[in-house]
Amino acid sequence: MKWLYLTISLLALAACSQQSDEQAAKDASTQALQVILIPADGGTEDGTKADFKPVFDALSQTSKLKFELRVGQSYNAVVEALCSGSADIAFVGPAAYIQAHQRGCADLLAVGVENGKSEYYAGLFGRSSISLRSLADVKGKNVAFGDINSASSFIIPVAMLIQAKIDPVQDLAGIKLVGSHANAIAALNQGQVDVAALSLVSFDKAVNQGAVDPTKVHLIARSMALPNPPIVMRSSLAPALKAKLKAAFDGLATAPGVTPDMLVGYGGKRVDRYDTAFSADHFKPMSDMMEQVTPELKTAVMHKASKP
Known part of the structure; x- marks a missing residue:
């Protein structure tokens, strides 16, 4: 009988976990995900936001997720935002990604590809x-x-x-x-x-x-x-939401209604696509x-x- 109770409890726990992930993904469709950007354009809100607004507008259009963009006052501030949970997604330099990843705060989400290279x-x-x-x-x-x-x-x-x-x-x-x-x-x-x-x-x-x-x-x-400065996601995000974000970036280049000028990355440069399978091993020489x-x-x- 104890084994039966244990089995039922484990099944219930798994169901709750699945519902929690599904609820997190559902919540993300109604609540804006917080995106923070390193101050790559002189620290100005307008300049840095202008670089990335097109791609997040495209993602919102294709995934129905909402994004709210802001610019960090420093690279360290962006890392801290990920680690404190006040940011869900971030555009970071490769060194900042390594620092955040080593602290268990950031997972790779997508890296821009241009002419077959990142x-x-x-x-x-x-x-x-x-x-x-x-x-x-x-x-x-x-x-x-x-x-x-x-x-x-x-x-x-x-x-x-x-x-x-x-x-x-x-x-x-x-x-x-x-x-x-x-x-x-x-x-x-x-x-x-x-x-x-x-x-x-x-x-x-x-x-x-x-x-x-x-x-x-x-x-x-x-x-x-x-390695190109990556877009990363907070490690503690629900798995279902992580999967949805990766799928959104992965299919962005071929999504209906997404024009080439919406596919932009670091410095406002156009990219051919975003790679969601980019390996963290590429950061080892830089590390x-x-x-x-x-x-x-x-x-x-x-x-x-x-x-x-």
Whole structure:
């Protein structure tokens, strides 16, 4: 008789769990899912939202889910929003994804694919009026970095300097932490620094918007290929809702009524489709580079940046 009671209890528990998942998916169709975006466009609400509004409008159209977009004040704020449960979905840099995933807060949802690839690059850019042809030439110069938790405007460029035997604390004349890619290229363009760290996507966007003259700035060094900044979902979301989100992204490129200009990603660039089967293994090489940029080094860089 005890086994019968146990069996009934387990069946009831499984049924409740299934109903809970189904209810969560149903609730999501009536309540807006909270989407938070890293401040990839200078931290401005309008600029960053404009990049991603088309794709979430398309998702809303095809899945009947509702989305409410906002922009985090920093990369760390976006990670904390996922981990605190105040955000359901986030667009993050690859480094922020790794940090959130290691804390058990984020699962991969989708990664943009362009020309069959899901990759982008970090770069160190210099003013063309100064002879800066290699990473070795960055020694003794003033450098602007973006957010300290950004892969392409801080972590990877710092790792590149370390690999070139340049100590960012001891060997750079000065450091500016300016919070975003857009602010980094602006600092370079205005002559505040000699070198700026940002993604090639952000540089192209600045050129296209007329924010920088490409004849006055040049690429000093480019990183290895990095996995595209992903869209992630909070790990604690109901499985049924996770499945619905993945299905929505997976079928977006071929969904009726979805036009090519709605398929956009990082920097407002068009993508061919979104890959929901992108493996977390692709982030391993970047994770290895991140280990070179230790918390102690970050602290030392922030201390140097705080000096006049």
